[in-house]
Amino acid sequence: MTRKTISDVGGRRTIRDVAARAGVSASTVSRVLAGDYPVSTSTRTRVMRAVRELDYVADARAKAIAGVGTPTLAFVLDDITGPSFAHMAHGVEREATRLGHLCLVCSTEGNSEKQLEFIEMMRAQRAAAVILVGGTADTAEYRERMASIADSLASAGSRLVLCGRPPLDPGAPVTVIEYDNESGAYALCAHILAQGHRRVLFLGGKPSNTTAQGREQGYLAAHRARGLDPDPALRLSGDFTRDSGHRLMRQALTLGLEFTAVMASTDMVASGALTALHEAGLNVPSDVSLAGYDDIPFARDLHPPLTTVHVPYEELGRLAVRTALTRAPDAPDEHLLLGTHVVVRDSVAPPKGTCK
Amino acid sequence: MTRKTISDVGGRRTIRDVAARAGVSASTVSRVLAGDYPVSTSTRTRVMRAVRELDYVADARAKAIAGVGTPTLAFVLDDITGPSFAHMAHGVEREATRLGHLCLVCSTEGNSEKQLEFIEMMRAQRAAAVILVGGTADTAEYRERMASIADSLASAGSRLVLCGRPPLDPGAPVTVIEYDNESGAYALCAHILAQGHRRVLFLGGKPSNTTAQGREQGYLAAHRARGLDPDPALRLSGDFTRDSGHRLMRQALTLGLEFTAVMASTDMVASGALTALHEAGLNVPSDVSLAGYDDIPFARDLHPPLTTVHVPYEELGRLAVRTALTRAPDAPDEHLLLGTHVVVRDSVAPPKGTCK
DNA sequence: TCCGGCTCGGGAACCGGTTGCCAGAAGCGT
DNA sequence: ACGCTTCTGGCAACCGGTTCCCGAGCCGGA
Numbered sequence: 128m129t130r131k132t133i134s135d136v137g138g139r140r141t142i143r144d145v146a147a148r149a150g151v152s153a154s155t156v157s158r159v160l161a162g163d164y165p166v167s168t169s170t171r172t173r174v175m176r177a178v179r180e181l182d183y184v185a186d187a188r189a190k191a192i193a194g195v196g197t198p199t200l201a202f203v204l205d206d207i208t209g210p211s212f213a214h215m216a217h218g219v220e221r222e223a224t225r226l227g228h229l230c231l232v233c234s235t236e237g238n239s240e241k242q243l244e245f246i247e248m249m250r251a252q253r254a255a256a257v258i259l260v261g262g263t264a265d266t267a268e269y270r271e272r273m274a275s276i277a278d279s280l281a282s283a284g285s286r287l288v289l290c291g292r293p294p295l296d297p298g299a300p301v302t303v304i305e306y307d308n309e310s311g312a313y314a315l316c317a318h319i320l321a322q323g324h325r326r327v328l329f330l331g332g333k334p335s336n337t338t339a340q341g342r343e344q345g346y347l348a349a350h351r352a353r354g355l356d357p358d359p360a361l362r363l364s365g366d367f368t369r370d371s372g373h374r375l376m377r378q379a380l381t382l383g384l385e386f387t388a389v390m391a392s393t394d395m396v397a398s399g400a401l402t403a404l405h406e407a408g409l410n411v412p413s414d415v416s417l418a419g420y421d422d423i424p425f426a427r428d429l430h431p432p433l434t435t436v437h438v439p440y441e442e443l444g445r446l447a448v449r450t451a452l453t454r455a456p457d458a459p460d461e462h463l464l465l466g467t468h469v470v471v472r473d474s475v476a477p478p479k480g481t482c483k
Numbered sequence: 484m485t486r487k488t489i490s491d492v493g494g495r496r497t498i499r500d501v502a503a504r505a506g507v508s509a510s511t512v513s514r515v516l517a518g519d520y521p522v523s524t525s526t527r528t529r530v531m532r533a534v535r536e537l538d539y540v541a542d543a544r545a546k547a548i549a550g551v552g553t554p555t556l557a558f559v560l561d562d563i564t565g566p567s568f569a570h571m572a573h574g575v576e577r578e579a580t581r582l583g584h585l586c587l588v589c590s591t592e593g594n595s596e597k598q599l600e601f602i603e604m605m606r607a608q609r610a611a612a613v614i615l616v617g618g619t620a621d622t623a624e625y626r627e628r629m630a631s632i633a634d635s636l637a638s639a640g641s642r643l644v645l646c647g648r649p650p651l652d653p654g655a656p657v658t659v660i661e662y663d664n665e666s667g668a669y670a671l672c673a674h675i676l677a678q679g680h681r682r683v684l685f686l687g688g689k690p691s692n693t694t695a696q697g698r699e700q701g702y703l704a705a706h707r708a709r710g711l712d713p714d715p716a717l718r719l720s721g722d723f724t725r726d727s728g729h730r731l732m733r734q735a736l737t738l739g740l741e742f743t744a745v746m747a748s749t750d751m752v753a754s755g756a757l758t759a760l761h762e763a764g765l766n767v768p769s770d771v772s773l774a775g776y777d778d779i780p781f782a783r784d785l786h787p788p789l790t791t792v793h794v795p796y797e798e799l800g801r802l803a804v805r806t807a808l809t810r811a812p813d814a815p816d817e818h819l820l821l822g823t824h825v826v827v828r829d830s831v832a833p834p835k836g837t838c839k
Numbered sequence: 840t841c842c843g844g845c846t847c848g849g850g851a852a853c854c855g856g857t858t859g860c861c862a863g864a865a866g867c868g869t
Numbered sequence: 870a871c872g873c874t875t876c877t878g879g880c881a882a883c884c885g886g887t888t889c890c891c892g893a894g895c896c897g898g899a
Contacts, residue, residue, distance in 0.1 A: 187607040189885035251543040430786030545855035
């Protein structure tokens with residue numbers, strides 16, 4: 128008897144079905160469900176019973192178009208698989224649901240055409256905010272298209288949020304929440320140099336990627352601040368994956384590059400590099416020092432525990448959402464730059480001699 | 484002149500605004516945009532120009548309720564931050580967009596009440612499928628509620644998918660895609676025992692979690708298959724995080740537990756355990772062998788590279804989506820059990836002596 | 840007894856789209 | 870010049886809700 132009868136099953140229920148069953152009008156059902164508006168107890172009871180019997184749930188899309196209902200927020204990133212992205216995603220999702228929003232997620236797989244498509248879809252979904260996550264190629268065309276997208280979104284009452292990505296030209300209605308890649312890399316590299324290293328291999332990301340660029344700039348600036356002129360041959364580029372770090376490191380070793388320390392643009396990259404180093408019989412940090420960037424949870428389980436830069440990714444995501452959703456309509460555009468800090472573990476030590 | 488004029492900006496545009504500007508009716512605009520239906524070139528041009536000038540995008544929700552437009556798929560998990568979840572999420576997202584679906588994601592933070600709420604919301608969203616990811620506490624009440632949810636979803640034309648979680652009682656309209664935790668753990672533990680280990684410490688997850696249970700069963704079964712009766716004191720439980728592994732391992736060491744190998748229920752757990760082992764001055768694998776489960780990318784960068792069980796997480800997610808979305812309305816319920824395999828690296832070796 | 844106010848519920852317009860049906864205009868053949 | 874088909878586009882109904890507005894019934898007070 129607990130099982131529904133056949134006649135109850137199948138087909139979506141509309142509010143009119145419920146109304147018919149309860150012997151009232153659709154408006155009454157709507158009002159009972161909404162809870163505002165006075166409705167007599169007997170009517171309410173009948174309606175609720177019909178709702179239960181028909182297992183009715185109001186169509187969220189219909190409510191949305193009528194102006195009620197849960198707002199949505201969209202989240203566009205390259206690849207949820209990267210630990211730092213995952214943490215941002217987590218922050219975004221938490222804060223979004225805390226503020227009563229639903230969360231749409233789209234992976235672009237690094238394809239910027241796809242990114243634009245997604246943004247357009249999100250605009251069609253009337254998302255309260257569209258959050259773009261992670262570094263990007265910062266071309267003139269990119270800025271222009273983004274600015275135009277920001278305008279479109281703004282005029283539809285939505286908001287473009289750039290998270291971990293540099294601001295557009297001033298005037299574009301955009302919320303920007305970044306962390307300071309250059310400062311972090313600067314501090315980390317300064318730490319390495321302070322240990323006495325003079326030839327530091329830099330394992331970069333895609334040269335066009337703003338995050339990779341920022342970190343490389345920090346690396347360069349730290350050198351210059353000490354009056355050093357880093358050897359361009361020591362700057363390799365790949366991407367932010369573990370495999371890239373592994374490959375680049377092997378390549379550097381095969382090439383016979385001379386260096387006493389390695390600064391990876393990402394903990395993932397550092398992780399791959401570490402293995403390549405081990406495979407070559409090199410010890411870290413006694414033979415070569417190694418540093419990463421991001422401070423993912425795993426960093427402290429590497430051997431040796433990785434010296435890296437802590438980035439508050441989850442906080443970043445949270446903040447992006449909060450800032451975008453709680454802002455006054457005509458408030459000035461925000462641009463928050465979150466600080467990072469070096470976390471010193473055991474993978475960087477003074478140089479023993481020259482590598483290889 | 485490239486900038487929009489003030490009068491163009493502000494407020495959402497409706498199809499009627501476009502129609503008015505193009506001097507046609509709304510239906511014509513709709514038809515031009517849809518692309519089917521014959522429309523004269525001049526009309527089409529005027530409409531398209533109005534669309535461009537007003538920067539119009541049709542409201543996806545309105546389309547949805549009219550029966551056209553992008554379907555949605557929902558994805559409910561505990562925490563996107565775990566690497567295995569992230570990979571499933573990736574697979575789900577990829578396949579969903581490949582099949583032209585949008586992807587809603589919700590984190591439950593392990594709260595099963597929240598999970599039910601989310602499912603209800605997704606039903607309201609008329610999601611084409613609701614995918615529940617990851618292990619769960621498998622109580623009678625859980626089964627009952629899930630079965631009822633599955634019925635609700637099914638009768639609304641949607642579908643409940645259980646991904647990496649055991650099936651419900653037969654008859655419930657559910658798609659289940661799991662991997663075989665018990666077999667994987669069995670094979671891994673058999674490998675460890677074959678090396679000669681007799682006292683294997685098991686670092687488990689939440690005792691109520693089905694994934695944790697499956698892996699523990701495999702551990703036990705492998706012992707029994709060799710006629711061994713594993714010491715219950717060697718089975719510790721925590722959760723699937725790195726910190727849990729670290730804590731449990733320290734605890735085992737402080738307690739003076741005797742074991743020559745450690746089998747962690749997760750690579751994350753193994754990772755934390757490894758560090759605890761290192762901190763205690765123990766070498767892996769010469770002093771203690773260690774194995775994980777999941778084969779996350781990092782596993783091979785640990786020192787030593789971790790012997791573990793490979794689980795095709797991304798494939799799992801992909802398959803879940805494909806199976807749910809492409810199934811015939813009255814096809815039998817699917818239950819796919821994906822295989823896993825042990826990947827042997829360097830963290831398991833024959834025992835040297837007794838630990839501690 | 841009559842009137843005013845309050846409680847309750849229904850009809851209809853609206854949200855922003857799609858689409859079946861139909862009518863006017865053009866193009867064509869005879 | 871007339872009738873027929875074909876092309877084109879508008880009207881209106883519909884998707885599934887919400888909510889404004891109004892009227893019916895009931896109550897109490899003068």
